[in-house]
Amino acid sequence: DQQVKQNSPSLSVQEGRISILNCDYTNSMFDYFLWYKKYPAEGPTFLISISSIKDKNEDGRFTVFLNKSAKHLSLHIVPSQPGDSAVYFCAARPNSNYQLIWGAGTKLIIKP
């Protein structure tokens, strides 16, 4: 039973438009959420995070929104650029331990 779900295996977006990647979770005890980006043949790299006490965190073109009542978070990329083409993983940390629970990933393709 996956506690962190990314229901879209892939997403295609035109360059310059907004990319919205979604993540749903089932455990209300998660206190921290992170997004990682992964290029082929490389390990994931940290992108942006949000604490459960906030509903928004912004870093340049990247914004993460957290809706705790819906147990949903989303990553917005504006404007989308070709270099954003990658697999994006959502991860969550339970407040009871230090492990991260990961989603299956969404492959984002930015079309020129």
Added chain:
Amino acid sequence: EAQVTQNPRYLITVTGKKLTVTCSQNMNHEYMSWYRQDPGLGLRQIYYSMNVEVTDKGDVPEGYKVSRKEKRNFPLILESPSPNQTSLYFCASSFGTGVSYEQYFGPGTRLTVT
């Protein structure tokens, strides 16, 4: 350059032949971890280590061993590999388990067990 290195990057082996995947970080990180990535399942934690000589099981530890004799190294050992351990493996490290919790990942090791 701050980095996590893994070796080998690719490995094809046969069932039952013991193997070790090495992991090393040069950032003086206390926390290190091993994950496996399988299609449709994301990353699943195998083992983690909070510091030297301190290791603990993750979500999928069966068939794996680890050791943490030095702060920088965290090898993953498969005593008797089986085909269901064919996967993409990542080592990761971080300063600790604090709020920022950013983990740095190695480039991955693709293992095939026949």
